[in-house]
Amino acid sequence: MxxxxxxxxxxxxxxxxNQEVTIQGWVRTLRASNARGFIxxxxxxxxxxxxxxxxxxxANFDEITKLPIATAVTVLGKLVETPExxxxxxxxxxxxxxxxxxxxxxxxxKKRHTLEYLREIAHLRPRSNLFSAVFxxxxxxxxxxxxxxxxxxxxxxxxxxxxxxxxxGAGEMFRISTLDLLNTPQTPHGKVDFTQDFFGKETYLSVSxxxxxxxxxxxxxxxxxxxxxxxxxxxxxxxxxAEFWMIEPELAFADLxxxxxxIEALIKYVLRHVMDxxxxxxxxxxxxxxxxxxxxxENVANxxxxxxxxxxxxxxxxKSGKQFEYPVTWExxxxxxxxxxxxxxxxxxxxxxxxxxxxxKSFYMRLDDGGKxxxxxxxxxxxxxxxxxxxxxxxxxxVLVNRxxxxxxxxxxxxxxxxxxxxxxxxxxxxxxxFERLIMYLTGISNIRDVIxxxxxxxxLKI
RNA sequence: GCCUCAGUAGCUCAAUGGUAGAGCAACCGGCUGUUAACCGGUAGGUUGUAGGUUCGAGCCCUGCCUGAGGCGCCA
Numbered sequence: 001m002x003x004x005x006x007x008x009x010x011x012x013x014x015x016x017x018n019q020e021v022t023i024q025g026w027v028r029t030l031r032a033s034n035a036r037g038f039i040x041x042x043x044x045x046x047x048x049x050x051x052x053x054x055x056x057x058x059a060n061f062d063e064i065t066k067l068p069i070a071t072a073v074t075v076l077g078k079l080v081e082t083p084e085x086x087x088x089x090x091x092x093x094x095x096x097x098x099x100x101x102x103x104x105x106x107x108x109x110k111k112r113h114t115l116e117y118l119r120e121i122a123h124l125r126p127r128s129n130l131f132s133a134v135f136x137x138x139x140x141x142x143x144x145x146x147x148x149x150x151x152x153x154x155x156x157x158x159x160x161x162x163x164x165x166x167x168x169g170a171g172e173m174f175r176i177s178t179l180d181l182l183n184t185p186q187t188p189h190g191k192v193d194f195t196q197d198f199f200g201k202e203t204y205l206s207v208s209x210x211x212x213x214x215x216x217x218x219x220x221x222x223x224x225x226x227x228x229x230x231x232x233x234x235x236x237x238x239x240x241x242a243e244f245w246m247i248e249p250e251l252a253f254a255d256l257x258x259x260x261x262x263i264e265a266l267i268k269y270v271l272r273h274v275m276d277x278x279x280x281x282x283x284x285x286x287x288x289x290x291x292x293x294x295x296x297x298e299n300v301a302n303x304x305x306x307x308x309x310x311x312x313x314x315x316x317x318x319k320s321g322k323q324f325e326y327p328v329t330w331e332x333x334x335x336x337x338x339x340x341x342x343x344x345x346x347x348x349x350x351x352x353x354x355x356x357x358x359x360x361k362s363f364y365m366r367l368d369d370g371g372k373x374x375x376x377x378x379x380x381x382x383x384x385x386x387x388x389x390x391x392x393x394x395x396x397x398x399v400l401v402n403r404x405x406x407x408x409x410x411x412x413x414x415x416x417x418x419x420x421x422x423x424x425x426x427x428x429x430x431x432x433x434x435f436e437r438l439i440m441y442l443t444g445i446s447n448i449r450d451v452i453x454x455x456x457x458x459x460x461l462k463i
Numbered sequence: 464g465c466c467u468c469a470g471u472a473g474c475u476c477a478a479u480g481g482u483a484g485a486g487c488a489a490c491c492g493g494c495u496g497u498u499a500a501c502c503g504g505u506a507g508g509u510u511g512u513a514g515g516u517u518c519g520a521g522c523c524c525u526g527c528c529u530g531a532g533g534c535g536c537c538a
Contacts, residue, residue, distance in 0.1 A: 029499080031495095031497050031500055032497090036495080051498075082496095084496095085496080105488095105489080109474065109488050109489095109499095110487090110488080112475085116531070171538095229538080231536090231537075231538085233536060234464060236465095236533095236535095240536080240537065240538080241538095244538070386538065438538095
């Protein structure tokens with residue numbers, strides 16, 4: 001028995017019209033009377049359901065009319081057009097077989113649920129319309145990212161997940177250890193003796209694969225990572241998670257300008273790809289999540305991102321006349337409210353803010369002439385905030401060592417990172433894209449917990 | 464970590480300090496080319512939790528738990 005997928009019915013309808021087909025799926029909703037019944041069946045391959053029509057000619061008509069939601073069935077029937085109805089076609093069933101039963105207390109009702117409630121049932125929410133759309137878009141976007149870099153001849157590199165170095169001071173780290181926490185070995189000084197730990201030293205989950213990506217950029221020219229990342233920060237916001245995915249490209253022989261061009265091309269490519277591949281999902285988001293989504297994304301895909309230096313941005317904010325909760329100063333960096341004003345009110349589209357003060361940025365960012373700022377940029381996006389963090393890396397050995405010493409860093413764990421500068425360490429640049437934030441931007445979903453299959457945040461790991 | 468708000472039926476929400484209700488879902492029945500179907504009926508509650516104030520607390524006060532929003536950190 002050949003099983004037809006619902007996606008095929010929608011995408012290649014003419015091949016199946018007026019023919020007998022067999023489909024398998026789950027009952028999303030069912031309406032029935034003593035004369036006729038309708039099932040909306042979803043088989044997971046497509047956002048939309050197929051309407052199944054059945055009548056008392058079915059041997060098991062009475063049984064079928066009472067099926068609870070989420071019952072799995074196999075349906076044999078004829079596909080016919082329904083030009084007068086909401087759906088383009090329907091399946092007139094000649095046989096319906098129950099494959100797996102469900103129950104009356106199925107928690108997903110045929111009504112709208114709140115996102116908070118759906119979060120409580122993370123094992124069932126992918127079956128809802130919204131999350132069906134979210135996770136299909138997530139998959140399509142991930143594929144688009146690989147496609148983009150593959151077409152540009154980037155090497156896909158797998159940076160380590162377990163690390164011994166606090167990669168960039170990017171955040172608090174989760175410790176990895178096999179020591180017995182209730183009975184740790186001690187040094188003569190009364191500290192934990194990590195030489196007896198699994199790796200013979202202190203180790204953590206990586207907060208970034210960037211430093212290792214630089215190794216590969218200086219061997220393969222253009223590379224990217226796309227992997228999970230872990231931050232043990234006590235962040236309580238709608239856009240932070242303890243486990244999330246980052247894309248971290250690294251480009252050799254490239255300065256900050258090259259970097260920004262690549263970022264903009266990537267974002268637009270993914271955006272275009274998702275809009276082309278997921279029209280049904282995007283229409284759903286546009287109607288039920290964010291009425292302005294389609295227009296905004298089209299606008300972004302077809303216009304240049306804004307560009308402004310940090311110093312200019314501070315001037316714009318000071319001259320705006322807008323009352324901010326926090327005053328704008330060059331030294332203290334931009335507050336969220338300042339960033340939002342720039343992207344949402346001034347530019348109304350994604351904007352690169354470049355050349356930040358060195359004191360509020362990481363040690364590895366290349367010092368600008370003048371010595372006050374670094375060749376770094378944040379891509380600020382309306383509704384999301386910082387979507388991408390990028391910089392040209394400090395390739396000058398002496399300048400880098402000076403900077404690390406200024407920051408009183410222990411150079412030992414970075415011996416290999418410094419050595420990269422000694423042997424053909426050309427100028428290079430890279431960036432980090434928060435994958436979930438990109439998905440939030442694409443879908444209009446405003447909480448990061450709703451674009452991750454099983455979200456992990458402070459004090460919260462349900463499934 | 465800080466600030467604010469919320470928690471009442473399975474879900475979404477009402478209820479002036481004075482007898483806890485509705486819609487949807489579920490269950491029973493009816494009816495219909497329906498599409499968040501429709502109509503009638505039934506059942507469903509220690510009001511998050513532990514105390515306190517009061518003749519009387521869902522409502523006022525305190526602690527705790529859970530969730531949401533904002534801020535900081537950042538992707």
